[in-house]
Amino acid sequence: MSSEGLAFIVFVGGMLSLLGVGMNMGLALVLTGAAMSWVLGFWDTQLLAQNLVAGVDSFPLLAVPFFILAGELMNAGGISQRIITMAQAWVGHIRGGLGFVAIGAAVLMASMSGSALADTAALATILLPMMRQQGYPLHTSAGLIGAGGIIAPIIPPSMPFIIYGVTTNTS
Incomplete structure (x- = not known):
C-alpha cells in the first residue's frame, strides 16, 4: 500500500474514531493532520506549531x-x-x-x-x-x-x- 493510501486511511479512520468518542472537531482535525504528516514523513514539531499559530493569528476572525x-x-x-x-x-x-x-x-x-x-x-x-x-x-x-x-x-x-x-x- 502506498503512503498516500495509508495517510487516507489514517485520516478517515482517525477522524471517525475521534469524532465517535466525542472529541471537538477542531482538535480532531489537528490530531489527524499531525498523524498524516507523521505517516507521510513530513513530521516537524516546529512546522506544526508554526502552522497552528498562523491559522489562528488573524485579527479580523x-x-x-x-x-x-x-x-x-x-x-x-x-x-x-x-x-x-x-x-x-x-x-x-x-x-x-x-x-x-x-x-x-x-x-x-x-x-x-x-x-x-x-x-x-x-x-x-x-x-x-x-x-x-x-x-x-x-x-x-x-x-x-x-x-x-x-x-x-x-x-x-x-x-x-x-x-x-x-x-x-x-x-
Whole structure:
C-alpha cells in the first residue's frame, strides 16, 4: 500500500474514531493532520506549531466570537425584547402580525449582531412562548423563527462576509 493510501486511511479512520468518542472537531482535525504528516514523513514539531499559530493569528476572525457575544449580550440586556416590541408596534396590528414580528425582529437583530445562531436563540426564547400563547402551532412558530435566523448571514455585517473578506483579502 502506498503512503498516500495509508495517510487516507489514517485520516478517515482517525477522524471517525475521534469524532465517535466525542472529541471537538477542531482538535480532531489537528490530531489527524499531525498523524498524516507523521505517516507521510513530513513530521516537524516546529512546522506544526508554526502552522497552528498562523491559522489562528488573524485579527479580523476575532469578529466571529464577538458577534456571538454581542447577540448574547443583547439578549441578556433586554435589547432583543425591545426589538420585538418595536416590531410589534410596526406590524403587530396586521392579521398574523406575530409572524411578521418574528421576521422583522430577526432582520433587525441580524443587522446588529451578524450571528444567526445568537439571533435565533434570542428570538426563540422570547417569541416562542408569545406565539404559543396567541395560538400559533409550534411547528409554524419554530419555522418562522428558523426562517428569520437564516436571514442573518446575508445582511452585513455578518460572519460569512467577514470570513470571506479575510480569506480573499477583500475589504
